Amino acid sequence: MKVLIDLQVAQTGTNPEAGKYALALSKAAAQEVGENGELLVLLNGSLEATIDELRAELEGFIKQENIRVWYAPDGMGSICDGNPSLRKVAAHTREAVIAEQEPDLVILPSLWLGWADEAVISFDYEPPGCPIATILPGESFHGPQKELEQGRRGEWHRSLLEKLSRADFVLDVPGLSEPELCNGIPDTNRVRWPSAEADQLVEALQVSVRSLLGEARSEKNGFAEKVMRSLNLDGVKPKLAFVSPLPPEKTGIGYYSAELLPELAHYYDIDVVVDQEQVSDEWIESNCTIRSVEWFWKHGLEYDRVVYQFGNSRFHAHMWDLIEKIPGVAVIHDFYLGDAVAYREDGAGKGLALPRELYLSHGYDALKPIITDGDRAEAIRLYPCSYSPIREAKGVIVHSNHARDLAREWYGDTVADTFEVIPHLRVLPERHPEEKQAARQRLGIAEDAFLICSFGVVNKSKLNHRLYSAWCDSRVANDPNARIVFVGETPDAYGQRLRSEIEGSSYSNRISFTGWADSETFQDYLAAADVAVQLRTNSRGETSGTVLDCMANGLATICNAHGSFAEVPDSGVWKLEDRFEEEDLITALDTLWSDHTRREQLGVDGREQIVKSYSPEFCSNRYFEAIEQAYSQHRRSRLNVIKTASEVLDSAMQHEVLAACIGNSLPVSTPQRQLLVDVTVVAREDLRTGVQRVVRSILSQLLDMDLPGYRIEPVYTNPSMDGFFYARQFTQEFMGGEHSVLPDEPMEAHTGDIFLGLDLHGDGIAAQCGYLEGLRDRGVKVVFVVHDLLPVTHPHWFPGPEEQTFENWLSCITKFDGAICVSQTTADELEKWMVSRNVERKRPYRIGVAHNGADIRQSVPSMGLPEDAEQVLAQIEAKPSFLMVGTVEPRKGVTQVLDAFEHLWQQGKDYSLVLVGKRGWNIEDLADRLENHPEKGSRLFWLQGISDEYLERTYAASTCLIAGSEGEGFGLPLIEAAQQEIPILARDIPVFREVAGAHAEYFTADTAQQLSASIDGWLNGYKMQRYPDSKGMPFLTWRGSCEKYLDFMLQ
CATH class of the missing domain: 3.40.50 (Rossmann fold)
Structure with a gap:
């Protein structure tokens, strides 16, 4: 049983006590419905301040995805002083949302809403096709009686009493309800309980819900029958x-x-x-x-x-x-x-x-x-x-x-x-003994011929070659009077090949093809045949009427149990296994050829099954029931709302408001839930940074994975937008398409979807925070990837505005469902940040960890080598070379590493330093120094913007990766080096210890001299084979990393 409760009374704040009891009613209903039913809660999205709080309140009682949210048009207002036309559209919208849920019972804890607030309660326009229950109100629900008796409010009050009298169930709860309001309510509609003290009201509600659901269950079938009986009472056919x-x-x-x-x-x-x-x-x-x-x-x-x-x-x-x-x-x-x-x-x-x-x-x-x-x-x-x-x-x-x-x-x-x-109907034709002979005369078939027919287009899925193969090895083929006719077109190469093979065989005069057969010819073959063979494989859900045609005409029919053929009653056909052995088909052919009685009885049984389960009378009655049931459920209510709105709204501005209201309340559905992946930066311009490599890699894996029930939808935004767009053009190019076949369009999200903030663009997310809160409110799970917290933990490494931008981003993302951090170190820092900022939440915030992958070839690698690549790689390989990978920016420690190498060069050490990474911020002096260094191109190389192919070659040519960064979110180069079996010398910071463990050598250095000593000491150990081996470093592939993302999001 599916029950829907409208909880607007708990949202408005005008009746706090009524709201409290409505919540108690919802929790009791959740327990009573249990696992054998489904409870839905309906909330008003226009009262957005209460949604997250109510979701938190109901956590553990019902699934978050079962909390549905609808939206009234902006500017609607209250009954007292609002816009009546917009309120009418809102009522239609709300009832359409209810209708689309197809509940068996709707519970409205209170009808007395909307006079001075933006709640909307009605059941006038879009009958939900199910019973409605409400609570007989008391003062806690509708307010003081004397305020309800005058003017427009009095009219409103009396209209609600009329609605109350039309409810299918009215809960009369002692302590909450006023008995004098029972006038006009049929006793059969009231559900009463013994009196209860005020402190027992919650318990009384639990008892009342149990009784209500019991009565609703017992009347469920009767209600459906009542709806069906209400059709055509005037005798006029629809x-x-x-x-x-x-x-x-x-x-x-x-x-x-x-x-x-x-x-x-x-x-x-x-x-x-x-x-x-x-x-x-x-x-x-x-x-x-x-x-x-x-x-x-x-x-x-x-x-x-x-x-x-x-x-x-x-x-x-x-x-x-x-x-x-x-x-x-x-x-x-x-x-x-x-x-x-x-x-x-x-x-x-x-x-x-x-x-x-x-x-x-x-x-x-x-x-x-x-x-x-x-x-x-x-x-x-x-x-x-x-x-x-x-x-x-x-x-x-x-x-x-x-x-x-x-x-x-x-x-x-x-x-x-x-x-x-509904079975595929078949008319049962009358049978006369002389019809067979007459049909054979028209077709030119001898009266004493034994005729096997296969009806339908000749193609691979019909297994016509299996019939021919079985014929060749059967006893029936030895009968000179036995024939096969394939009654149908041969439109493709398969049919042509089979036809050529048969025409070149000794059976060419006894096996033939008709081509397209008109209705008269088709019926003649049905009448003339002795046996029909209808085989199938690779069914695509098509309906084949040919087996039923054969059965209806009293033909002994052989078929295999594939697709819809499996549902044909066994007594009406000779049914082979789906993947049958050829010997079984041979046995069926030979038996029906030699056993006239068996053949005749199978034909009789087939006709009996047609009468029983496939007759037009039976099927048309099922049609009628299905059509009327469909029209009683009010599916496609979105169109009804649009039609109503076009009649009552008169301005373009109001229609724009309506579009947002309908788009959010009744979004166009997709057959799968959406995993909406934010790729804003990569879609606009792939900066080839570490973050963008993560984005490319995870997106590539998601698009390549089989994820039952979900579809991957890359999306993007920018600060000037309101909301997100589907990144279809980007995605088609990303997948290797040479041209785009689908345009970008505004994103529509549904309850149960997931939004993954994969790309990093602080300003864009901060600008869309309100929009994302709207997604959360209507049941979309919102999760972000946190690559690091360096702009707030070490703001001196970044441009001035970056710290505040990052603070705003963190303040936004911690309003949602959780974060996936690329390392435990980053996860710990995020938790510390939330404590330090006193982040208050109504529901738990989940933090997970998924290390980045290390297989470059699975990160959608860029390809290509510049003209001088081979020369540069030869120079790197010619002497001990230390490689640094990453954007050149202050935190990377490049200045200290360069100072250390200059110190080594002054000592006569012939080592090379190779930097791979684009130019970052705040490094003007360092960049000038690198570009004009006397060792540039000799023992100092700065490779900017190179392809992943070139990077992989550079790893292989280098002696050691030196990870000099003072702060990282993860440290992907360490794992990439390990993949190339390159030793690692890393600064001793927590995240490097987390990633590399015992597979790297660590240094602490406050000065260039200390670092140069560490480098020289490491190289001496390397020459003597005394250094940590990176080869056994544990790592995740990008597929493994992606699976951790999914495990977190789908929990």
Whole structure:
């Protein structure tokens, strides 16, 4: 049972006591609903100051993702002095949000809200299709009685009493409720409890909730039946638009629809909507009005019900646009719809339709074949590409549990659980003994022939070659009167190869192919055949009516238990295993050839199963139930809100306010939750710093990982923006695409999504802090990566404004859910900073640690060597060379290291110093000294902006990594050196000890002379093989680092 509680009474502050009891009611409901149900809490996002506090209060009682937030339009105000039009839109929005949750019970702890605050309570516009419960109010809920009796407030009070009388359940809680307000409330709607003292009210609420849920459960089915009975009480059939191809179009769905429509007409007054020149079915022409797609665009919203028949062919390409604007029930015949979407792009002029649908349905993974190889066929083969019609539909019908299982696999339980499974209907034809002979005469088949037919397009998924192979080894092949006919087209190379092989064999005169068979020819073969063989592999959720055709015509049918075939009753077919052995198929062929009685009985049993489970009468009744259920649930409520708003709002400014309200309250859903990864700096300009290397590496791993239930969405912002944008153009280039096929668009986040602040841009995040708090309020988990705290722990190393910028950034990120630190040292420093700044939080702040990865080749390495690279590398390798890696800035200790090497050079030591890193801030004097040094190009090298390929070569050419930095967040060069088995001489600071442990030699040096002694001493030990070996240093790959990120975020 799914229960939703509206907790606005705990947000307004106007009735603190009522708010307290409403919270107690919510906690009691959470315990009563338990694991076998689901409790949702609804909050008003316009009362944002209370949201985080209420989330904290409910922590441990319900999942954070079950707290849903809706937003009223800005400027709405209260009932007393607000904007009535905006309040009407707000009421529609709130009820649409409730309807989309599809609860079984809605609990409104108080109706007496909104007079002097921005709460909105109603159940007038968008009936949720479920019972409503409220508490019979007392003074703690509605205020002093005498204030409710006069003027506009009196009118408001009386309207609420009327609503109270319409509630399905009214909780009469002694000590909270006023009995005199019971007038007009049917006794059957009231739920009473024994009297309770004031200090027992919380306990009384717990008892009341238990009783309420018990009564609601018992009435749940009855309520649904009441909704169904309320339909068509006046005897007038609802007007239904049936959107489908129809005969004579060459599509099985057209003929399926022609069989369904006469039975569906018992329930609806039907117009058919077609994108074709003519309809050849006599019943449809006589009983239905035939409408064009163009006419339907103008009049589609006038229908009571709309049903779309979706299939994977060009005949359905127009339906994508229609269902978006004119929602209805979608019948999905083929779960994989990529071919139809491709036709929309090629034949219907819908540019980029395929990449857009692939991206919407499956994320960037599905785009890879197109943007990297230009291989549309591979993308269509691999991905269903079917989410748009599912998302836009009011309800979805499929014909097999297999199709629903595919939906569960690709789009998750929430989507799959909305699917209704209705068998693929078949009309049971009358059978007359003479029909078989007549059909054989028309087809030119001998009366004494033993005829095996395989119906449908000849392609690899139909396993036609397995039938031929089994035939060749069977006894039936030795019967000169035995024949096989493949009744269907051979459109691709597979079919052509099989046909050529058979035509070159000794069976060429007994095995034939018909090509496309019209309806009359198809029916003749059904009547003429003795046995049908229908095999399948690599099912893509398609509905195959051919097995049912064979059963309906009394044919002994062999099939394998693959996809939807597995659901065909065993008694009606000879069913092989999904991955059957050829010997089993041979046995089935030989048995049915030799045993006339067995063959006849299998045909009889098949017809019985059609009558029982696939008849038009049975299926049309299921259709009616599914359609009415879908329309009672008020899915696609977003459109209703927009329609209402367009009627009551009259200014462009108000429409802009509405767009934000609807976008935040009813965001366009994706089939997976989003992991929103901030890549702002890298997307704008990759500075190739250590932070950007982390960003590139983690993003690369995320995009390459299989993360069930989530899609990776890189995003970006800048201080002038309000919010974030999807970084689609950047991501497509990052993945190796030569051109972008998707544009950047504003980001929309949903409850259950995760925002990962991976890139570092303090000003940008500080500017978006309010926006990010809005994400947190509506259930998005917000986590940041902390690379170091050096600007606040050592501000003298950074430009003047940097300390305050970093303080602002830290103040912002610690308002959210947690931080992933690149080292334990950084994590400890973050905890100390939070204590020192007295950071106050309502919910715990989690801090995790994930070391950076060390495999350069997996960090999306840049490639390329300058012309002089080989010469420089030879010079480095020619003598003992000490390598420093990192941006040249004050904290890196470059000045002291350079002083130490100058001291060594003065002593006649022939060592080289190699610096790899771009120029940083506050190093004007040092940069000038390096650029003009007499040893430059001889024993001093400064390689700026080099590729990762060049860096890797430089590591290999060097003798030792010298890590002279006085402060770091991690120390990635230490691990990279270890990967190259380069020894390490590092300054003795905590983070280097954490990273390298016993695999490095450490120095402390306050002067250049002390450091030069350490360098010289290390090299002497190196010559005598006495130095710590870096080879065994533990490290994470970028994949391992990424997995730690995910472990933290998904907890």
